[in-house]
Amino acid sequence: MTEPIVFHWHRAAITAIAPVTPHVTSVRLRCPLAESYRAGQHVDVRLTAEDGYQAQRSYSVASAQDGSGTLELLIEGLPDGEVSGWFTGVAAVGDQVELRGPIGGSFSWDGPDGGPLLLGGGGSGVVPLLAMLRRRAQGWREIPAALIYSVRTRAEAIALPELERLAAEDPGFSLHLATTRDPGGKRIDAGLVAEALRRTGPPGKVFLCGSNRFVAAASDLIMAAGVAPGVIRTERFGA
Ligand SMILES: Cc1cc2nc3c(=O)[nH]c(=O)nc-3n(C[C@H](O)[C@H](O)[C@H](O)COP(=O)(O)OP(=O)(O)OC[C@H]3O[C@@H](n4cnc5c(N)ncnc54)[C@H](O)[C@@H]3O)c2cc1C
CATH class of the missing domain: 3.40.50.80 (Nucleotide-binding domain of ferredoxin-NADP reductase (FNR) module)
Structure with a gap:
């Protein structure tokens, strides 16, 4: 039997954030995962509020590995979207989130x-x-x-x-x-x-x-x- 893959959560800090269209924001994160994914894969993103409440969603990585130690997500803000709304309306450079992955080996290309x-x-x-x-x-x-x-x-x-x-x-x-x-x-x-x-x-x-x-x-x-x-x-x- 093959062992299931266990993904660990990694801390990730926002190094740049900017709108790229009226609804989509580019978020660059510094994270060890930036060195170990294939184009097309996605990561899970976890936000933790001060009271301990957590929310988790999947986001595809938009960047190709570039040796910078960072990766880019492109997040579309949905009306009343819990996680996308935080990224597109609240998040700022220096904020910390958690990432795990990379996930989705069959939907990837090199x-x-x-x-x-x-x-x-x-x-x-x-x-x-x-x-x-x-x-x-x-x-x-x-x-x-x-x-x-x-x-x-x-x-x-x-x-x-x-x-x-x-x-x-x-x-x-x-x-x-x-x-x-x-x-x-x-x-x-x-x-x-x-x-x-x-x-x-x-x-x-x-x-x-x-x-x-x-x-x-x-x-x-x-x-x-x-x-x-x-x-x-x-x-x-x-x-
Ligand atoms: C493998 C994978 C990769 C993904 N990659 C990206 C990505 O690169 N960029 C990106 O912006 N999103 C991506 N998503 C979607 C993302 O995971 C969230 O579903 C999305 O951001 C909504 O989360 P939320 O917390 O903001 O909204 P929620 O609070 O969960 O929902 C808010 C409202 O939006 C509706 N809704 C939820 N999800 C969607 C959706 N995907 N499309 C339209 N309406 C929705 C809900 O029904 C609800 O009415 C990906 C999803 C998967 C499964």
């Missing part, structure tokens, strides 16, 4: 795993995919990659300048944005998936992350386009 990579993110579900693209940019640009990104409006798209810059300067990467609430916007559809597949060729790895609804729609479209279900990995963020 250069030697190969490609081509077809990535699909809905809303904040783009975060683990951003980590994969940042890892790819560190030395694996020969692996073709496409990101299908569904988001309400351009203003709410996470890391859009970084993604558009990468798409402009890197012929091996293409960005396929579907804005659902901008004027003339649309949901992801067969045409968008076909365009992404035309750029990557048959994908060796497909990673899809977002709400249940987004992940179900994206997997259906990608399988209908002829991609084998066995190469598709999914992660659901909840509601």
